[in-house]
Amino acid sequence: MKWATRPGVHVDRAACAWLIRRFVDPDAEFVFPADPATIPPGATPFDMRGTPLGHHQGRCSFETALEAFGLDADPALEEIGHIVHEADLADERYDAPAAVGLDVLIRGLTLTSDSDHDTLAVTGRLFDGLYEHTRRQLITGRPPA
Amino acid sequence: MGMSQAEDWVLLAYRLPRVPSTPRSAVWRKLKRLGVAQLGDGLVALPADPRTREQLEWVAEEVTDHGGEATLWLGRPLDANTRSAVVSRMTAAVAAEYDAVAAEAAAVRTADAAARRRAVARLRRELHRIAARDFFTCPQRETARDAVEYLAAADTAGAHT
Numbered sequence: 001m002k003w004a005t006r007p008g009v010h011v012d013r014a015a016c017a018w019l020i021r022r023f024v025d026p027d028a029e030f031v032f033p034a035d036p037a038t039i040p041p042g043a044t045p046f047d048m049r050g051t052p053l054g055h056h057q058g059r060c061s062f063e064t065a066l067e068a069f070g071l072d073a074d075p076a077l078e079e080i081g082h083i084v085h086e087a088d089l090a091d092e093r094y095d096a097p098a099a100v101g102l103d104v105l106i107r108g109l110t111l112t113s114d115s116d117h118d119t120l121a122v123t124g125r126l127f128d129g130l131y132e133h134t135r136r137q138l139i140t141g142r143p144p145a
Numbered sequence: 146m147g148m149s150q151a152e153d154w155v156l157l158a159y160r161l162p163r164v165p166s167t168p169r170s171a172v173w174r175k176l177k178r179l180g181v182a183q184l185g186d187g188l189v190a191l192p193a194d195p196r197t198r199e200q201l202e203w204v205a206e207e208v209t210d211h212g213g214e215a216t217l218w219l220g221r222p223l224d225a226n227t228r229s230a231v232v233s234r235m236t237a238a239v240a241a242e243y244d245a246v247a248a249e250a251a252a253v254r255t256a257d258a259a260a261r262r263r264a265v266a267r268l269r270r271e272l273h274r275i276a277a278r279d280f281f282t283c284p285q286r287e288t289a290r291d292a293v294e295y296l297a298a299a300d301t302a303g304a305h306t
Binding site for chain 1: 171175178195199202203205206207209210273277
C-alpha cells in the first residue's frame with residue numbers, strides 16, 4: 001500500500017511510519033507530498049492536517065494511529081505513544097523523560113539525511129530498539145541493562 | 146533565518162464559538178505555551194520555521210475539530226518598526242519569566258540542601274519551557290540559567306568534598 005505524509009519527517013511521522021511498516025503493512029511505500037492537495041490517489045495520508053490519522057483530541061498522530069489500527073492494547077506501544085507525544089507536543093501530559101533525547105536525535109538526523117527515506121531507515125531502527133527496550137522494561141519493571 | 150534577511154512569520158487566524166468555553170481556553174493555553182504574539186482578536190503569529198508552522202497547523206486542526214474556523218498564513222510586516230514592536234513585546238514576556246526563575250533561585254540559596262535540590266530540578270524544567278518560546282535569545286536567559294546552575298554547583302561541590 002501507499003502511505004503519504006509531509007516531507008521533512010520528524011518524530012511523529014517517523015514513529016507512524018515505523019508503526020505502519022512493522023505492524024500494519026510490511027510492504028508499505030511512503031511518499032512525501034508537500035501539499036495535501038497532491039496526495040497520490042489511493043495513498044493513505046498520516047500526520048497531515050485535515051486527515052483522520054492526525055492530531056485529534058489532544059493526541060499526536062502516533063497515538064491516533066495506535067487506536068485506528070487497534071494496537072492500543074499493547075502497553076509498550078502505549079508507552080512509546082507517550083514518548084512521541086511529549087517529543088512532539090511537550091505539553092507535559094505524560095512523564096516521558098526519553099522524549100527530550102528522542103526529539104534532539106531525530107532533529108539532528110533530519111539535518112544530515114539525504115532524504116526522508118534515508119531518515120526513516122534510521123528512525124525505523126531507533127524505534128525497533130525503543131520498542132524492545134520498553135517491552136523488556138515493562139516485563140521486569142526495570143530498565144534493561 | 147538571520148537578521149539581514151526579511152524574516153517570515155507564520156500567522157494563525159482563528160475563530161472559535163464562545164460556548165463551550167473549554168476548547169477556547171485550551172487553545173489559548175496552547176498558544177501561550179508556544180509563545181505567540183497576539184496581533185489582534187483571533188490573530189496570532191510566530192517567527193516561521195518548520196517547527197512553528199507545524200505547531201500552529203495542529204492548533205488550527207484543534208480549532209476546526211471544535212467547530213471553529215482557522216487559516217494559516219505566511220507573511221512579514223511591511224515596516225521594521227512593527228517588527229521590532231512585536232519582537233520587544235515577545236522578548237519582554239519571556240524576560241519576565243526568566244527574571245522570576247532567577248529570583249526564585251536567589252530566594253532558595255539559603256534554604257536547606259533538600260529544598261535547594263528540589264528547586265534546581267523544578268527551575269531547570271521551567272527554564273526549558275521558557276527557552277522553547279524564547280525566539281530571540283533574550284539576554285535574561287543566561288542570567289537565569291547561571292542563577293539555577295549556581296545553586297546546583299554549590300550542592301554537588303558539597304557532596305564531593
